[in-house]
Amino acid sequence: MNAMNGSILTLILLVPLAGAILTALAPDRLKLPNWIALLTTLVTFLLTLHLPAHFQTGQSGFQFEVNRLWIENPAINYHVGVDGLSMWLVVLTGLLAPVGVVASWNAIKNRSQVFYALFLLQQTAMFGVFISLDLMVYYGFWELSLVPMVILIAMYGRKDGPKAALKFFLFTFIPSAPLLVALLWLYARTGSFDFTALQNAIAHGWFPAAGLYWASLAFLVAFAVKVPVFPLHGWLADSFSEAPVALAMIIAGKLGLYSMLRFHVGLFPEQARMLAPLLIALAVIGILYGACLALVQRDFWRLMAFAALSHLSLITLAIYGLTLTGWQGAVYQILNHSVVDAALFLLLGVLYDQYATSQINAYGGLATKLPRTATLFVVASLAMIGLPMLNGFVGEFLILSSTFTGVSRGWAIAAALGVILGAAYMLWLVQRLFYGQTSEMAQAKPALDVRFGQQAVLWPLTLLMLVMGLAPSLWLAAIQTGVHPPRAGGVAAATQSVLPISLHGEDLR
């Protein structure tokens, strides 16, 4: 198997791409596109499992690396590899793909070959983002990840797809342009798009400080929109309401957060340190703002959107806290949040497919009619609100405790208030959907509990929440080799003097 180490990442990129082409050509009969997509995603998932199986935990730096010249001028290399930071994110992407196919199985009724082809293309793009170490290639995948999303939201929106797609497009494409400009500026000065080369060049002061500041800002804005960070979250609620479930569960969070870790703080440590106070403040505002708005939503997609804003802001807080424990918590929490969100979206999709409404008030008392849906939803909600023994708690605790001890007590306390509000809106949602008297709408229609296929992904996801809550070391062991928050007073002593803030505490190993 070790012979595969050199080609595994390329395979992970190519299999979904091949699946996409195959699906696009397949006739839309007998659920053939569905089956091809399912098979493709399962094979891809198995391939991604090769990474943790052969990952050298004790070793930092990139593994499974491939670096070949692709285009001579401009110098673009096919350079891919994973480290502790990105390895589990690749596996996560692989895991969520079949979940997305199952979630779409019955929901997508027409033009399913288009849907699944674009869905698989989106998978390729996301893998590309996580493994690319050449910034131009990375940028290509980053843009590619946006295109299928826009088209699918426009085509398969529930009520007003085009409007939501336009909003998503405007918010995400426009900041990509300055990202490209900044990239080209970096290239113009070094003649390389290579991540490590650029990182070294920046660390050794090849660039003027002012230019670096603007470049880092361009990077940051592009990523912050995608996370999203308050106040750039305008696209989120509409996209959650309109996007098919399979896409809603991957649209926010991990791409932007990973990019922040690798390509914002990773490339521009000094600039990131300068911007950190602003980002920390925005993150805490986002936590509380998202939670407050989730509290008053009447539509469960929108509620999930603001809940996501709140939870993703917690991860942003950890990233810009720049502490070691916080970064481990951040990466772990990206995994946790994605797993829990996937389960919740799938279950809400089950409800939406049957009752065709996302108005929470129309529901009620479904626990007697849909006991399995209710049980699975309650467990996922508890994981989301950070009940110990389930996965959300470990990440939250790592993030909040490291913020408290290493960054700022005030911000940590404010962020912890989100914990209370999180319980309030999630439990209220559970109550309004599943408890109380059975609503008229629920009485009027026969109800189908989660099907076999859905159970086949939901129970493993639930088990995963438990295992991730009880044995986080299984994941953290690899993660901690890949996270290196910039050290205070580390790299460039010249720029140190203009740094107004000092991040003390544990970031020195």
Next chain:
Amino acid sequence: MNALLHLWLIPLAPFAGFLINGLLGRKLPKPLVTTIGLAAPLVSLAVVFTLGWLLPAQAAPLVETCPQPWIDAGLLHVNFSFVLDQLSLVMLMVVTGVGFLIHIYSVGYMGHEEGYARYFSYLNLFLFFMTVLVLAGNALLMFVGWEGVGLASYLLIGFYFERKSAADAGKKAFIVNRIGDFGFLIGMFLLLANFGTLTFSEIGARLAANPGWQGGVLTVTALCLLLGATGKSAQLPLYIWLPDAMEGPTPVSALIHAATMVTAGVYMIARTHVLFDHSPFALGVVAVVGAATALLAAAIALVQNDIKRVLAYSTISQLGYMFLACGVAAYSAGIFHLMTHAFFKALLFLAAGSVIHALGGEQDLRKMGGLWRKMPVTFATMTAAVLAISGFPPFAGFFSKDAILFAAFQHGELGRALWAVGLFTALLTSFYMFRLWYLTFLGEPHDETGHPHATPWWMLGPMVILGLLSIGGGWIGIERFGALLTPATGKPVEAAGGHLELLLTGAAVVAGLLGLLIADRLYRQRPAAARELAEALPHGYKLLVNKLYVDEFYGAVVVKPLQAISKFVLEWVVDVAVLGGAAWLLAGIATLCGAILQRWQSGNLRSYAAWLAAGAAALLLFVLVPWMSVLTGLSLIHLGVAGH
């Protein structure tokens, strides 16, 4: 020690019970569900008592640590470690002993309910988390149990989830507890920041090495932990969830909301007592909170008409006594009262459940009466419990309450003032308990209560055992009990003070007798007198009946404003008007460009792509410049501020 006896068996057995009944219970035959549901706590009980037998009184704690760490990230190392010392042993005996009895009782009480397996799986889940809480060797593992029992409580309060009031009560309990948990969480962060560890023994060792370290950050930490304790143990200002929690099945009220879970706060303070010992101020706060809660809840209990709510307020009040004991550093007295209270309060709830069961669900005291003839066993056991809680010798409650009042009296001026509060509360306690007793069992039977159902022995058996414990559970005496706990709570009980002690004991007994006499006068001799009294004091009566309007106060000051601000300010103004408006401005311009371009294009998908691209291209220049400069401006301002 015996190689087969592992501490982890104690929580594991109920967890297995939870998994089996929770996942398969619906398909299993009912006797099997019962067997599994009862076997789980029985295993824990057997292990606890065997270990208790083997653990010598003065021995060092028994520690078991899982070789794999739970969390190992950066500077944070947390293990799954269980500690059995004298304190956790006593607590475990109460939890598994009373827990097992209530499991047996539940077989009779819940026999005809739907969701029988679900009920037992939740009950086992509760025991799992409760034993984890008690055995935990570090604060984070304790927090696991802490939140977990909250979850079990949430599920069991909302057991009849079709009832909106039940679902509401479950949610309220969870959220109010979360406010307390917030304090616990911040307390843990402070421990991490100042001690670098969450392990109790290491914190204790570090404090022992620095005896001069007093107050300051220790006070803040202790107060944060206290906030957690007030949530779980329903003390001021977070007691509001417990009365509503009575929506759950009555055995649940007995186990979780009277005997065990709500005492977790007291246990936590005793477990972290070294912190409190280093902060006289925090101890004072604990004592004042306890005494104030005891008095307030007892006052509210005077006028409640729902039998379970009287008992709920009584629980809050008695927990206040335990806090008072901890606040005067008499931890062993607090734990002593925790134990005797578990006996008689569990019994009170079970007897009340027996009455409710017999009357087909009736909970209103005003519709009861004359039941003593028809329910002799319930009557006899309930009488023992009432005498115990009212503090009459030689019943269990007498010894523990006396120990608390005595310790308070010896604790300086503040202690003496709180002693007076405690004494007056004892009078109120005796009064409201005998009021309940008179209204339920004596007087004229009502028509509706003509033919009560017989109570099965599944229910009567545990009541009789708890009745015996309510009588004899305190005979061990505080001296011996305190000596037993000394290795864990580290505070030898002060020597009895001869005449003074006799005097104080006499005062407590007189207070109890006075309460009895007033209740006798109002509810036996002149039944109309109670109403007249209420009419004579309309304001006070209304205030108490409405529970001092605390719920309304929180609603008006916290919940409503939060919702209103979220809805009107944050959502409508910020999100829709400001941020949404900005976004729509962009979208509008883009659509305009798109519409112009669309004239030259046809075909659905392509035209989308075209006008999306065109719109973006046009906007790029307009948007980029101001957007970037705003962000930069903001950060520069921030840097400027931070720089000075």
